[in-house]
Amino acid sequence: MTIKRDGSAVWSGGIKDGKGQVSTGSGALKDQPYGFNTRFEDAPGTNPEELIGAAHAGCFTMALSGQLGQAGLTADELRTKATVSMEKVEGGFSITAIHLELRAKIPGASQEAFDKAATTAKENCPVSKLLNATITLDAKLES
Numbered sequence: 495m496t497i498k499r500d501g502s503a504v505w506s507g508g509i510k511d512g513k514g515q516v517s518t519g520s521g522a523l524k525d526q527p528y529g530f531n532t533r534f535e536d537a538p539g540t541n542p543e544e545l546i547g548a549a550h551a552g553c554f555t556m557a558l559s560g561q562l563g564q565a566g567l568t569a570d571e572l573r574t575k576a577t578v579s580m581e582k583v584e585g586g587f588s589i590t591a592i593h594l595e596l597r598a599k600i601p602g603a604s605q606e607a608f609d610k611a612a613t614t615a616k617e618n619c620p621v622s623k624l625l626n627a628t629i630t631l632d633a634k635l636e637s
Contacts, residue, residue: 499518499519499520500518500519501516501517501518501519501523502516502517502518502519503515503516503517503528509530510530511530512529512530513527513528513529514527514528514529515527515528516528516540516542516545523540526539526540527539527540528540528541528542543578543580543589544578546576546578546589546592546621546625547575547576547577547578547592548576549621550576550578550592550594550619550621550622550625551574551575551576551594553619553620553621553622554574554576554594554596554615554616554619554621554622555572555573555574555596555615556619557615557618557619557620558572558574558596558598558611558612558615559572560615561610561611561612561614561615562600562603562611564611565603565607565610565611567600567601567602567603567607567611568600568601569598569599569600570599570600570601571597571598571599572596572597572598572599572600573596573597573598574594574595574596574597575594575595576592576593576594576595577592577593577595578591578592579591579592579593579627589625589627590627590628591627591628591629591630592625592627592628592629592630593629593630593631593632594616594629594630594631594632594633595632596612596631596632596633596634597634597636598612598633598634598635598636599636599637600635603635605635608633608635609633612631612633613631616629616631
């Protein structure tokens with residue numbers, strides 16, 4: 495079975511003075527602005543790195559829910575932040591690392607079961623498998 499999803503981008507102008515919009519096929523994002531100033535400065539709008547972070551956080555968190563279910567556990571709340579690091583390297587820029595910060599409320603979960611589920615989800619969610627970056631995880635089980 496192959497599942498296909500799509501996103502799109504439109505760009506006009508040069509790299510620094512140009513403007514673009516990104517959209518998702520589902521319509522969840524529609525014509526969201528992006529440009530040099532949203533990517534390399536703090537202008538309002540989005541950028542590819544933040545979208546990758548949101549995608550990774552969503553994928554990892556959903557995969558973790560599945561791992562917990564296999565262990566007979568259900569989370570009250572899983573909250574993940576993915577911080578994407580981009581660095582200038584020879585030949586341009588590269589996403590070099592993603593740090594996942596997870597805070598979880600899971601009734602009845604032992605630290606061992608939680609750690610195993612979180613590590614398995616980090617290593618096996620489809621977005622983690624896609625990325626060629628160092629992926630780190632700071633997972634805390636809250637009471």
